[in-house]
Amino acid sequence: MSLKPTHELHSRRFGRNLGVGLVLAAFVAIVFGLTVVKVTSGDFALPKIEEQN
């Protein structure tokens, strides 16, 4: 598909798309932060090697 000038719809929906983008970025940051806390606070432990075998 060839490149085309930005459709009016894209500029009209800019605010909406920006909002969704920011929410998704925030969600990623929250999941990352939560994972770091869970892993470092001892809630999560890797199974021992002998238990795996």
Place this chain on the structure above:
Amino acid sequence: MSDVSINTAVREDEAQFGDFFALLKPRVMSLVVFTAFVGLVAAPVGVHPVVGFCAILFIAIGGGASGALNMWWDADIDRVMRRTRNRPIPSGKVSGQDALAIGLALSGLSVMMLSLATNLMAGAMLAFTIFFYAVVYSMWLKRSTPQNIVIGGAAGAFPPVIGWLAATGSMAVEPWLMFALVFMWTPPHFWALCLFMRNDYDNAGVPMLTVTHGRRATRVHILVYTVLLAVLAIGAAFTGIGGPVYLAVSVVLNGLFLMGALRIWRRDEEDAEADNFLAERRFFKLSLLYLFLHFGAILAEALLRPYGLGGWA
């Protein structure tokens, strides 16, 4: 053909991000956030700040999701009522299908994430709360009984219990006292609103107490519930969530609230019409402050406890 030319649903006044956010009932969400936060902090178990933040966030999203489901189901009523006709669905900005999709997606996401961030008990309680508000209250009780707001008020009372569960993972009496406080507060708060919103509920065909039993009976109900609420609220001062600060706040607020309820009970419709429901409007505003300060006092007691100042010990 460009990717947008096939989009037939293009509208000039289409929904912006804020309209989708409005589906989550931000004002109700603020109550959910605050009471859940107090439940979490009042719990005797410390929570990592990031986990605590996530717990409150996902409880708020769950509350917002149930709000979106409520707006989807009640769009026909919202269209008729002055108070609600500017909501995103009746105003035509967001379609009912979109609201349903957002409500269901956020419900699943919030329950899953709360379970992962804290524990399964908290996640299950959040799921039950969403079910209670969307199905038991919105779909069943609201249109079938004048006690809708009494039983349905439980939905708004669960957040402190979920906050407590998120911290402890187990049940105790204290969060249920906070539940009881919101539960008993909801009817007088809402009935005062019904009195000064006058014919809104009549027109929408919702069997509110003002419609089924009349406005005189509603005034009596407000007084009775306020007396019961005062006994409960002051009594809670002598439990694990109370203390001297809470007792002082509660005595003053319940005194004011009882005076407001008495004023409403003494008035008839003629008096109320004469001053444009001034006493009812004041009572409604006071009810917001009442709940905020009671939970603020519970929070203060919990925050003072590590310094040996909170509670009676």
